[in-house]
Amino acid sequence: MIELDNVAYSYGGEALFRGLSLTLAPGSFHFLTGPSGAGKTTLLKLCYGALRPTEGDLSLFGRSVTEMDRDAVAMNRRRVGVVHQDCQFLDHLPVIENVALPLVVSGQYSPEHDENLSELLTWVGLTDRAGALPAELSGGERQRAALARAVIMSPEVILADEPTGNVDWEMSQRLMRLLIELNRMGKTILIATHDLMLIRTTKAHVQARVLRLAGGGLYAAGSEL
Amino acid sequence: MNWPGLSPRRLLTADPGADRIVPPSGFTVWLTLFTAATMAFLTVFALALSLASGRLATSWGAELARASTVRISAPAGQLAAQTETALRVLDQTPGVESARALTEEEAQALLEPWFGPDLPLGQLPVPQLIEIREAASGFDAAGLRLRLQAEVPGAVLDEHARWRRPLVSAASRLRGIGWISIGLIGATMTAMVTLAAHAALSANAQVIAVLRLVGATDGYIARAFVRRFTLRTLIGAGIGTVLGLGAMLLMPEGDTSGGFLTSLRFAGWHWILPFLVPPLAATVACLATAAAARRVLGQLA
Ligand SMILES: Nc1ncnc2c1ncn2[C@@H]1O[C@H](COP(=O)(O)OP(=O)(O)OP(=O)(O)O)[C@@H](O)[C@H]1O
Ligand SMILES: [Mg+2]
Numbered sequence: 457m458i459e460l461d462n463v464a465y466s467y468g469g470e471a472l473f474r475g476l477s478l479t480l481a482p483g484s485f486h487f488l489t490g491p492s493g494a495g496k497t498t499l500l501k502l503c504y505g506a507l508r509p510t511e512g513d514l515s516l517f518g519r520s521v522t523e524m525d526r527d528a529v530a531m532n533r534r535r536v537g538v539v540h541q542d543c544q545f546l547d548h549l550p551v552i553e554n555v556a557l558p559l560v561v562s563g564q565y566s567p568e569h570d571e572n573l574s575e576l577l578t579w580v581g582l583t584d585r586a587g588a589l590p591a592e593l594s595g596g597e598r599q600r601a602a603l604a605r606a607v608i609m610s611p612e613v614i615l616a617d618e619p620t621g622n623v624d625w626e627m628s629q630r631l632m633r634l635l636i637e638l639n640r641m642g643k644t645i646l647i648a649t650h651d652l653m654l655i656r657t658t659k660a661h662v663q664a665r666v667l668r669l670a671g672g673g674l675y676a677a678g679s680e681l
Numbered sequence: 682m683n684w685p686g687l688s689p690r691r692l693l694t695a696d697p698g699a700d701r702i703v704p705p706s707g708f709t710v711w712l713t714l715f716t717a718a719t720m721a722f723l724t725v726f727a728l729a730l731s732l733a734s735g736r737l738a739t740s741w742g743a744e745l746a747r748a749s750t751v752r753i754s755a756p757a758g759q760l761a762a763q764t765e766t767a768l769r770v771l772d773q774t775p776g777v778e779s780a781r782a783l784t785e786e787e788a789q790a791l792l793e794p795w796f797g798p799d800l801p802l803g804q805l806p807v808p809q810l811i812e813i814r815e816a817a818s819g820f821d822a823a824g825l826r827l828r829l830q831a832e833v834p835g836a837v838l839d840e841h842a843r844w845r846r847p848l849v850s851a852a853s854r855l856r857g858i859g860w861i862s863i864g865l866i867g868a869t870m871t872a873m874v875t876l877a878a879h880a881a882l883s884a885n886a887q888v889i890a891v892l893r894l895v896g897a898t899d900g901y902i903a904r905a906f907v908r909r910f911t912l913r914t915l916i917g918a919g920i921g922t923v924l925g926l927g928a929m930l931l932m933p934e935g936d937t938s939g940g941f942l943t944s945l946r947f948a949g950w951h952w953i954l955p956f957l958v959p960p961l962a963a964t965v966a967c968l969a970t971a972a973a974a975r976r977v978l979g980q981l982a
Contacts, residue, residue, distance in 0.1 A: 506893075526982055527898045534896035544891045548704040560702070561897035605895065 457482050457613055457644050458503050463512035465498055472498055473672045480646060485639045485662050487655050488648040490669035496648040497541055500615050504536045505529040534562050537606030539616035545590035551601050552586040558609045579634060580604045595622035603631055613644040620654055628654055636662050703905045709877045710913060717917025717962055720870040724863055725925030725955045731859025733945045738852035741845050751811040755835035764809045767833045776820030783810040867965060874966045878910050878973040889981055903974035907967055914966035918959040926955055
C-alpha cells in the first residue's frame with residue numbers, strides 16, 4: 457500500500473530522519489511513537505503525499521510519488537483517510553458538512569449517504585453537535601469529527617495523528633474500537649500516539665506493530681509494548 | 682442535512698453545492714461587483730462614442746467627397762469652351778476623383794427651391810456648375826485655384842464643406858480612442874478581477890489546505906473560485922450595462938442632421954453590442970480567475 461524505501465526528509469536544514477524504510481502492508485495495524493519533534497507528523501504527511509521525500513523513494517498504492525502530479529496525489533488521498541493532529545476543518549461549514557466533505561469534493565455525495573453519515577456521527581458521539589460550527593466544538597469533539605471525516609470514504613488506509621489526544625479514556629477506547637473494527641474489515645491503519653496505555657490495550661485486541669521514531673531513525677519498539 | 686440542497690439564499694447567490702466550500706467573503710464580492718458594474722457602464726459609453734464617431738466620420742467623409750464645385754460664369758458664347766477647359770484642368774488635378782458638369786435639368790433642380798419650377802434656364806445667364814468628387818487624399822485647393830484663374834477666367838472654386846475636413850479626422854480619431862478605451866477598460870477589469878481572485882485565494886490558504894487533505898484536485902478548488910468570480914462579474918456587468926443603457930435612453934433620439942451629441946445613441950443593430958458586454962466581462966473574469974488560481978495553487982503546493 458505505502459512503501460518508504462531509504463527515505464530522508466528535511467525541512468531545509470538538517471535531515472529530520474534518514475535511511476528510513478517502512479512498508480504498510482494491506483490490513484496491517486501500526487502504532488508510531490516517539491518523542492515530540494521526532495518527526496511523526498512529518499512521516500504521516502509523507503505517507504499521504506503532502507510532503508515528498510528529499511531522498512529515497514516513496515510509493516503509494518504501487519506508484520512512486522516522484523512520477524505523480526498534484527492531481528494524482530489528490531486521487532491517492534481519496535484512498536487514504538487522514539486525521540490531522542490539529543484537525544483542520546472548513547470553519548464556515550457545520551460539522552456534518554465537514555464530515556461529508558471528502559464525498560463532496562470527490563463528487564460522490566448523494567442523499568443516500570445521509571444515513572451513513574448520521575450513523576457515523578452516532579458512532580463518534582456527535583449526533584447533537586452535527587449542526588455546530590467547528591469553532592464551537594471542544595478539542596475532543598473536533599478529534600472525533602476528524603476521525604469521522606477520515607473514514608467516511610471507507611478508505612483503504614487510515615492515518616491518524618494523535619486521534620485520542622484530547623478525549624477521555626472511555627472515548628479513546630471507543631474511537632480505538634472503531635479503528636480496530638475498520639482494521640478487521642481489511643483497512644490498513646497507522647496511528648501516531650504518545651499514549652502507551654492505549655497501545656497496550658489495543659494490542660490485546662489486534663495484531664499491531666509498534667514503531668518508534670527517535671534520533672532520526674525508525675525502530676521496532678521494545679517488548680514492553 | 683441539505684447539502685447540496687438549494688435554499689433560496691443559495692439559489693440567489695447561485696452558490697449551490699460545491700461553491701459552499703469557499704467561505705463567503707463580503708469584501709471581494711462587493712469589490713468585484715462594483716468593478717464589473719463600473720467597467721460595463723463605461724464600456725457602454727465608450728462603445729456608443731466609438732460607434733457614433735464612426736458614423737460621423739463616415740457621413741461627413743461622404744459629404745466631404747462631394748463638397749466642392751466649380752462655378753463658371755461666362756458670356757453664353759464662351760461657357761461651353763471654358764467648361765471644357767475647366768474639366769480638363771480638373772481631370773489633371775491630383776486628388777480629384779472625378780469631375781462632372783451638371784446638366785441643365787440638374788441645375789434647374791438645384792435652383793427650383795429658390796425660383797420655382799418654371800425658370801427658363803436657357804434664357805438666363807445661369808452659371809455652369811461642375812461637381813467635383815474628391816479622392817480620400819483631397820486635392821490642393823490653392824494650386825487648383827491658381828490654375829483655374831490662369832486658364833478659365835470665369836471659374837470660381839467653391840468648397841462649401843471643406844472646413845469639415847479636420848472634423849472628419851477628429852471623428853476618426855475619436856473612434857480610435859473609443860476602441861482604445863474599451864481595450865483599456867477590459868485590461869483594467871482583468872487586473873482588478875485578478876487582484877480580487879488572488880486576494881480571495883491567498884486569504885483562503887487554510888481552506889485550500891483542508892480541501893487538499895480530503896482529496897480535492899486543483900481543478901475542483903479552482904472551479905469553485907472561478908464560478909464565484911465569473912458569476913459576480915456577470916451580475917455586476919449586467920447591472921452596469923443596464924444602467925449605461927438607461928443613461929443612453931435618456932439621450933434625445935438622434936436625427937441625421939443633428940450634431941454629434943444627439944447621435945450618441947446606438948443606431949439599428951448596434952443596440953445588440955452592449956448586450957455582449959456582460960458575457961464578455963464574465964469570460965474575461967473566468968480566464969483571469971483561472972489563471973490566478975493556477976498560480977496560487979502552484980505556490981501553495
Ligand atoms: N513546516 C515546517 N517547517 C519547518 N520545520 C518543521 C515544519 N513542520 C515541522 N517542523 C519541524 O520538524 C520537526 C518534526 O516535527 P513533527 O511535527 O513531525 O514532530 P512530531 O513527532 O509529530 O511531534 P509531536 O509529537 O509534538 O506532534 C520539529 O522539530 C518541527 O519543528
Ligand atoms: Mg505530531
